Amino acid sequence: MGETVTLIATAAMGLEAIVAQEIKDLGYDEVQVENGRVVFTADVSAIPRANLWLRTADRVKLLVGRFHAYSFDELFEQTKAYPWEHYIPEDGEFPVVGKSHKSKLYSVPDCQSIVKKAIVERLKQKHGVSSWLKETGAFFRTEVAIHKDEVLLTLDTSGTGLHKRGYRVGQGEAPLKETLAAALVKITNWRADKPFVDPFCGSGTIAIEAALIGQNIAPGFNREFASEAWPFIPLNVWDDAFMEIEEKANYDQPLDITGSDIDARMIEISEANAKEAGLGDLIKWKQMQVRDLNPKQANGYLVSNPPYGERVGDVPEVEASYQDLGTIMGDHPSWSVYILTSHEGFEQHYGQKATKKRKLFNGFIKTDYYQYFGKKES
Template sequence: MSKIELIATATFGLEAVVAREVRDLGYQDVKVENARVTFTGDEAAICRTNLWLRAADRVLVKLGEFQARSFEELFQQTRALPWADWLPENAAFPIEGKSIKSQLHSVPDCQAIVKKAVVEKLKQRYRREWFPENGPRYTIEAALLKDVVTLTLDTSGAGLHKRGYRTLGSQAPLKETLAAAMVLLSYWEPGRTLIDPFCGSGTIPIEAALIGLNAAPGLGRRFAAEKWPVVPAALWNKAREEARDLAAPDRSLHILGSDIDSKVLGLARFHARQAGLEGKVFFQKLAAAELRSSKPYGCVICNPPYGERMGDKGEIEGLYRDLGNSFKKMDTWSCYVLTAHPGFERFFGKRADKKRKLYNGRIECHYYQYYGPRPPRSRNPEEPAPAQQ
């Protein structure tokens, strides 16, 4: 099985970021669509993309795609796919489903038809009438969009945002994948200072540090496909060995997170330790109005409160004014702010050089990008280039 069609799913607005990550890993035939990036690879690509993709939600194996306007079409075309090449005799294979603007709009019925078709296909290979489903998990998704059915196997298991370091909860946490994308969309490089003045439990500074150290975000966790016979353990071992070899743990970083909440700063410090970043990321209690730096160049990257509750509105707008006033004194810096507040630019006091629509969960936001002058060219050729804007 040397050529496999894979899908890296992505939050709306992050598809181009994920596509760049996929290309940087050396994979070709990259196709960008809404909420997903399709590409080709081999079994080793399943390991490497799960370990390395920072902004993707999951990595899926694409088993097939076809039109179906009747249950009979869905059954016959599902049964024709090579399920037994992937699923062993004892595979557990739950069916997940969704249907958008399709004639086959009943998701439970579609799930039942797909399950029956897969079972019939496995019967042909394994010559048995009943399957125990007590082995490795192969979650199958049947996604219908405008009568086109896409059938996939989930190689990731838990979403890729679950790096493993954020074990304690906090209010309204930013997903690790979105935090990483915010950094990748900026002009920050490891030689520059990065400050998050609304750091909360520390996700943006931690993700920036992982990028700066070239640390594979999935190195500390496990994936569903690690139990699949078709993806040998030797491939996972090799991918992890490659990730450890490419890491730059001794690289010097200048990353600071600040907040006015001592409790969440305690969480941030704990999460940084869990991520192996003690001494690489620093946190302090500081109000946005007190933001300043002696460094001539740097990046502010943050996700301030949005003020969803009416009682918060005035306070939140005051925070944006404080941030804008602080940024005026840091005119050689760049500033990147993710917020759902529609009047952000007015309170910040300046129109953004660029805005990008992103989603924080189900909340539609804009990523406001203010570009400072470019610093002198870095002398370190190993430092990664900024993502395409």
């Protein structure tokens, strides 16, 4: 058992509970859900495991300090009191970023400067350095976040955001973040032995995330993380984490996943993205209009992020596609349908009120996730 750390998995608004459940599924029980984040305490091995396995979190941050500060002197002294030398080596590079909301210390540049100075003084003292710190080594993105005078000091263990899976070689005009696509799948109770369709697949993100979930492939298998170079995390901890994702992947799990789109170019992009994800021919891709959708099996799942009609000229076409989809799925009552859209008249055009709705954000766009539960056929 290694040292205990407190980690923060950041999450888009509305997805905190999904992220919390993922963390619990990894075996970590000390979980606290807050707005936009999930805080949990675990062994240091949770750093690589959380980065590799969390599908719906944006980042994993190491919590160094949490306190209240009402003056710059308090911010400096309390920041300096934490054991930064345990995490950041003598040559570590640690730029400080910041944000402040509803706090007395509202000047973000000043807060960043003070935190930087406090850490520098602490590191010089503890590492026995009298001159400038070189900052030529491993990268430690440091953040000071202040909300209602409460200060959070964190180190970003992820580096690039976790939505950057490494498989997206092409995308459309308004690509869905991989983390949100994974959440759309996880909110359903789809299992790998059931048919899965996305009739507005765009660059294929939802179908690809479903395939990764279906075969239990860790979403971070194809990328690197900033904390891989951190000296205080033993190398064997990362080796064990990578070995675990390989052992738990079920590459032999058959899948019936189809992505379709009216745009032939998007089908080509989807195929390229799936190939980059190592899924090859595992997903079927088709160029077709939604009105040509014709499910052949029962008890399937349709999960999609169709056009919203954001541009006025697109509205009639978008509403017609909603109507076509509702007509088709009305003839397949055993199918469960999940649609993400900002169009407030979706249910009217689809022709049926949703069994359940969930408010989510697609970037900065407020959306509803309309959920229609199928009546299972034996």
